[in-house]
Amino acid sequence: MNETKTKWPGPPGLIPVTSGRADDANQINRHYLDRLMVEMRVIDARIPDLHTEIFGKLYDSPIMMPAFSHLNKAGIQDRQPMEEYAKAATILNIVNWVGMESDEEYENIAKYAPGSIRIIKPFADHHRIRSEIQFAKSQGAIAVGIDIDHIAGKDGNFDIVDGIPLGPIFQADLKAYVQEAGIPFIAKGVLSVQDACIAANAGCAAIVVSHHHGRIPYGIPPLALLPNIKKALQKTNVKIFVDCGMDSGYDAYKALALGADALSVGRSILKPLLKDGSKGVVSKIQHMNEELKQLMLYTSIANTSSFDPSVIHYMK
Numbered sequence: 001m002n003e004t005k006t007k008w009p010g011p012p013g014l015i016p017v018t019s020g021r022a023d024d025a026n027q028i029n030r031h032y033l034d035r036l037m038v039e040m041r042v043i044d045a046r047i048p049d050l051h052t053e054i055f056g057k058l059y060d061s062p063i064m065m066p067a068f069s070h071l072n073k074a075g076i077q078d079r080q081p082m083e084e085y086a087k088a089a090t091i092l093n094i095v096n097w098v099g100m101e102s103d104e105e106y107e108n109i110a111k112y113a114p115g116s117i118r119i120i121k122p123f124a125d126h127h128r129i130r131s132e133i134q135f136a137k138s139q140g141a142i143a144v145g146i147d148i149d150h151i152a153g154k155d156g157n158f159d160i161v162d163g164i165p166l167g168p169i170f171q172a173d174l175k176a177y178v179q180e181a182g183i184p185f186i187a188k189g190v191l192s193v194q195d196a197c198i199a200a201n202a203g204c205a206a207i208v209v210s211h212h213h214g215r216i217p218y219g220i221p222p223l224a225l226l227p228n229i230k231k232a233l234q235k236t237n238v239k240i241f242v243d244c245g246m247d248s249g250y251d252a253y254k255a256l257a258l259g260a261d262a263l264s265v266g267r268s269i270l271k272p273l274l275k276d277g278s279k280g281v282v283s284k285i286q287h288m289n290e291e292l293k294q295l296m297l298y299t300s301i302a303n304t305s306s307f308d309p310s311v312i313h314y315m316k
């Protein structure tokens with residue numbers, strides 16, 4: 001793909017962290033998602049059921065909130081977008097995720113969405129990771145994890161976020177965190193069969209197949225890898241979640257058909273969230289649920305545990 005000077009073709013909510021350059025994995029991802037075609041299987045089709053079990057709890061949809069952070073510091077007067085999308089998760093009865101936030105902020109958010117999954121940065125200081133894991137657990141988090149894809153900074157050294165140094169992720173550390181957590185532990189930002197297998201061997205309960213809105217230049221689309229990862233993990237109980245570019249129920253369908261157990265909608269909720277708060281997010285996700293059900297009905301998928309990858313065709 002040559003460097004493109006054309007305007008980003010995706011939805012406006014996805015613009016903020018998209019350069020539009022050829023190495024931009026967001027651009028590559030949207031291109032890939034739009035080339036996945038769906039065949040039709042309508043005979044004997046029934047109204048689909050979106051209920052989905054995640055870590056022993058029943059939710060109304062496999063569409064989840066994203067692991068966002070920093071939004072309360074975005075300077076939007078008198079607004080707390082982190083709490084607002086958490087509230088939407090509770091109204092919708094879907095899983096809420098929280099990214100890099102202080103213990104205090106996590107506690108506030110979890111009041112609006114009890115059980116929120118907490119994703120912790122791969123801090124160089126392991127005590128900090130351990131302490132944040134235990135805090136989330138004490139607040140009733142259904143799971144905790146690390147965004148393992150956020151180790152590298154743009155200068156090729158370990159990144160520094162908000163002045164806090166990040167560090168490497170070793171298999172032994174992952175194993176130790178899994179054991180110490182005592183609740184499901186998630187490796188977020190898996191983009192290879194190799195890392196998926198290492199995470200599974202370390203005892204992770206789930207992985208998120210993701211490139212974290214294009215952190216890695218030329219990152220392969222998560223859905224392009226999903227079938228191989230699914231195959232590699234088929235003998236395990238590891239849940240496979242996906243994010244990156246999920247903007248419609250049709251994108252969600254493709255992720256689920258290709259092997260995801262559930263998926264998060266990230267930047268696509270930003271625009272409705274910042275404009276209309278919880279209400280905007282609820283209406284965005286409700287619309288996505290409808291689109292997802294529509295494609296399930298067209299393909300005779302009765303529930304979220306009976307997706308079939310053979311309905312998807314890649315248009316070259």
Ligand SMILES: Cc1cc2nc3c(=O)[nH]c(=O)nc-3n(C[C@H](O)[C@H](O)[C@H](O)COP(=O)(O)O)c2cc1C
Pocket residue numbers: 066067068069070071098099100101119146147188210211212213214243244245246264265266267268
């Ligand atoms: C404002 C913002 C803050 C984010 N903060 C975090 C974070 O703290 N931890 C994390 O794992 N991911 C974080 N992410 C990444 C998202 O969880 C997600 O992986 C990424 O945006 C890709 O999904 P999308 O294409 O649907 O946006 C953040 C994304 C945005 C836009």
